[in-house]
Structures are given as C-alpha cells and as structure tokens.
Amino acid sequence: xxxxxxxxxxxxxxxxxxxxxxxxxxxxxxxxxxxxxxxxxxxxxxxxxxxxxxxxxxxxxxxxxxxxxxxxxxxxxxxxxxxxxxxxxxxxxxxxxxxxxxxxxxxxxxxxxxxxxxxxxxxxxxxxxxxxxxxxxxxxxxxxxxxxxxxxxxxxxxxxxxxxxxxxxxxxxxxxxxxxxxxxxxxxxxxxxxxxxxxxxxxxxxxxxxxxxxxxxxxxxxxxxxxxxxxxx
Amino acid sequence: xxxxxxxxxxxxxxxxxxxxxxxxxxxxxxxxxxxxxxxxxxxxxxxxxxxxxxxxxxxxxxxxxxxxxxxxxxxxxxxxxxxxxxxxxxxxxxxxxxxxxxxxxxxxxxxxxxxxxxxxxxxxxxxxxxx
Numbered sequence: 001x002x003x004x005x006x007x008x009x010x011x012x013x014x015x016x017x018x019x020x021x022x023x024x025x026x027x028x029x030x031x032x033x034x035x036x037x038x039x040x041x042x043x044x045x046x047x048x049x050x051x052x053x054x055x056x057x058x059x060x061x062x063x064x065x066x067x068x069x070x071x072x073x074x075x076x077x078x079x080x081x082x083x084x085x086x087x088x089x090x091x092x093x094x095x096x097x098x099x100x101x102x103x104x105x106x107x108x109x110x111x112x113x114x115x116x117x118x119x120x121x122x123x124x125x126x127x128x129x130x131x132x133x134x135x136x137x138x139x140x141x142x143x144x145x146x147x148x149x150x151x152x153x154x155x156x157x158x159x160x161x162x163x164x165x166x167x168x169x170x171x172x173x174x175x176x177x178x179x180x181x182x183x184x185x186x187x188x189x190x191x192x193x194x195x196x197x198x199x200x201x202x203x204x205x206x207x208x209x210x211x212x213x214x215x216x217x218x219x220x221x222x223x224x225x226x227x228x229x230x231x232x233x
Numbered sequence: 234x235x236x237x238x239x240x241x242x243x244x245x246x247x248x249x250x251x252x253x254x255x256x257x258x259x260x261x262x263x264x265x266x267x268x269x270x271x272x273x274x275x276x277x278x279x280x281x282x283x284x285x286x287x288x289x290x291x292x293x294x295x296x297x298x299x300x301x302x303x304x305x306x307x308x309x310x311x312x313x314x315x316x317x318x319x320x321x322x323x324x325x326x327x328x329x330x331x332x333x334x335x336x337x338x339x340x341x342x343x344x345x346x347x348x349x350x351x352x353x354x355x356x357x358x359x360x361x362x363x364x
Contacts, residue, residue, distance in 0.1 A: 032292060036289055041314055061288050062290055063287065066287045
C-alpha cells in the first residue's frame, strides 16, 4: 500500500535524480529515470513488502548523485578545480591573511583571511574552525598579548610599597606587600603565553598548508570500459 | 594515528576499487545460467551480495553492458506490474566471462599462495634458520 507521503518521497527522489542527471545525454537520462522508477515500483510490489517501506527502498538504491556518478558523467561545477598538489590563490591568501593580515591591516586583514578560509573548498569544517579560533588576529595576538602582559607586569611582579606614618612621632614605616604572584611564576606564565600565542597561528597555518596540498579526492571516476581493455594488460 | 588512518583509508579504497573492477563480470556471471530481469539482478548484487553500496549504481552499468553488446535484453509482460526488462548473456558476453574467469582464478591462486606463505611458510623458514 503506497501512501501519499510515500509518493512524496519518491517524487522528491526522482526530482533529485533528474537534477543530478542534467549533464547526461537526454536519452540516457530518460532511460535511467525510467529504470529507477520501475525499480521502486517493483520493490514496493514485491512479496513480502520491504520492511521500512519506501524509505528502505530509496536507501538501498543509494543517493541520486551516486547513481549519476556511476554513469560516468561528472557532476557539473562541483569538482574542485586544480590538481592535488598546488595551493590555489584563495588558499594562499587565506593563510597569509590569517597569519599576518591582522598585523598588516589590523582586524580587516585577518577577517579577509577568515572569509577566504571558509570559502575555500579545500579544508574540512573542523580545520576551518580551528584556524578561526587559534588565534583570532593571527600573529597580531602575540603582539597584543605582549602589550597586555607588559601592562600587567607592573601590577603583579613588582612589590607594592607604601609608606605609612605611625600615629606618634616622625616615624615612617614602609610596608611592602609582597607581589600577588611570585616573580618566577609570573615570568614563566608570561613566557608560556607568548610561546602559545606565537606558535598557535604558525602551527595552524602549517596544518592548513598540508591539508590543502593533499590530493583532492576526485569524484568517483567512471569505470573504464573494462570489458574492452585487454585483461592481461 | 594519522598514518594508520591513511592506510586504513587506502585499504578500504582498494577493496572498493576491486569490487568495482569485478562488478561487470559478476553481472555476467549471474546471467550465465539463466536470464534475469533488472530488479532481480540489481537487488541480488546490491543487497544479497553486498557488492555495491547503492543498488541504483548498477543500472548505468547494465546500460553500458548493453551498449557494449555483452548482454541482450527483451521486454516481457508481467502479471504483477509494468513490463520487465530481461537480461541475458550474448555470445560476446559469454566469451568475456570465460576469459575473466580464467584470469581471476589464476590471480586468486597466486595471491592466496602469497598470503598463505605469510602465515609462517617462508617467514617461518627464515626464523628457523636464525633462531
């Protein structure tokens, strides 16, 4: 029994198939769609009916895009351009923008890098997120960190001494409160922060470069005509 | 960890490639003894034998085999629905299947022998001579 929501599923699937096959010659496209349609009808008419109904049948068919790929025509416009090894201009400028854009053109330069980072098809979302968060501003971050640490240093590293006058007589007691953070600890922390601030963007940039240079996976190639190439070649 | 993942991926890719490579011959083999109709072929290869992840991808392959003259088709009426397209081997298809069969058995024997050797035949001999 086919419900109308089943019909919807099928219609949408076939519409996707039609769309995906738009690059195929018209006669082959028509034939493929007809065969898939018949397949679905056969599957639903089979005894026993498939568990899970139409959804299972469509699942077993696989995605329309996959089917069209196996027909040997590339999907229009979705294949990444360029060979596997060379970094594209987009990728190069993105990495430069992320690293030094913040210094060359504060805020704007780094933002430009971020935009190009996310536009590029070469990187996975996880890597893009990493590159955006470590660190905002790129190598501008260590510069900012340095300034902030410098300012903080005057408050935390030095002792704060004040002079107080005791009530009677001209005695002056100088009281120094020990620094809230021992100097050695403060210096260590500062060094750690600076190293992390500098290393972060650089390591991320290296990772981006390597990821972009990995051979880009091409859509499944059409099977060569195996049956016409000599088997013992 | 990264190297291991890359290698697993490569191994999976190889298996996928091998499946894709033998798939046309598996279709021919299924037609050796009797003719079958499209849905039957596709469902067997895809779901029963698990040779492809999407059954739909077999239809373009069938179309290609048809164009290459390795299978022939005919339409038959069926009581339970639309007319069905039946596939059968052509003589060219039979020849191709036989030739593949020979090559496959020879390759399979060689690879099996090498794999079995690995279990301690050759290597075991080397170890024995050292230890």
